Amino acid sequence: MIKSPLSELVGIRYPVFQGGMAWIADAKLAAAVSNAGGLGIIAAGNAPAEYVREQIKKARLLTDKPFGVNIMLMSPFSEQIAQVVAEERVSVVTTGAGNPSKYMNLWNTHSIKVIPVVPSTGIAKLVERAGAAAVIAEGCESGGHVGELTTMALVPQVADAVKIPVIAAGGIANGRGFAAALMLGAVGVQLGTRFLVARECNVHQVYKDMVIKAKDIDTIVTGKRLGHPVRSLKNAFSREFFSKEYNTGITNEELEAFGAGALKLAAVDGDEKNGCFMSGQIAGLINKQQTVKEIIEEMLLQAESILNGAVKWVN
Helix, strand or coil: CCCCHHHHHHCCCCCEEECCCCCCCCHHHHHHHHHCCCEEEEECCCCCHHHHHHHHHHHHHHCCCCEEEEEECCCCCHHHHHHHHHHHCCCEEEEECCCCHHHHHHHHHCCCEEEEEECCHHHHHHHHHHCCCCEEEECCCCCEECCCCCHHHHHHHHHHHCCCCEEEECCCCCHHHHHHHHHCCCCEEEECHHHHCECCCCCCHHHHHHHHHCCCCCEEEECHHHCCCEEEECCHHHHHHHHHHCCCCCCHHHHHHHHCCHHHHHHCCCCCCCCCCECCHHHHHCCCCECHHHHHHHHHHHHHHHHHHHHHHCC
């Protein structure tokens, strides 16, 4: 099976992270991924600190393996959550939607591996100087909040820019994507959309069915006008949001209000019309529900076969 420095760094069997998906990545999913040999991650999202503490404690009842917490730095509760993960001494903290530098000394003091999600080489170098153990270079193919660069362009540039390990994310769903990530200079991958259809994932079944039914052109990016673009599946909500975004008669405040709570409507309520079903472009590659263990092992076996056969192209 594939070996990687990431496994030793974090204490996991397979170099596979599960993405921190708000309203979706809870203790149950994180523990399942960790038990299967990857790194499960609890998503803090916009939840209050005590919710995160409860999820950490629940995960510890479900697994004795390392797991992490993802902190969205735009959250109004990010400062309290930063303290919670320090007090609970979780194995790994991943961060998104902001610069985690002001918390990194606190986390490093508590022997927490800090692995920020980065959209550019500049941010990657900044967090490396601040003490990051590794970085997750996430391309715009991913679901949820996205940057400008594709995974193919971003990962090798980040790998050249920093000396710490690089994890690839965005547009990875199977062994082919995993093998490609390694060739780009990554030492592991982070999956989000693929784990949406895991049997251990508590997301609404409507959400899972939409991912499974999706084709290659069935995602859309909205929110660029607001400065935080989001990729999601095309539905009535995302099409209307896109339309409103280019309507100069609608203020930014009105646009923000229109989108408020839409992810919960998708993930918890399964509201096919009004929900925001965040998903990456690789949804078209996903056609079945599986256990977390099946997802990870199938991907790694396929990647190993591809990498072993790659020499046929070399004279």
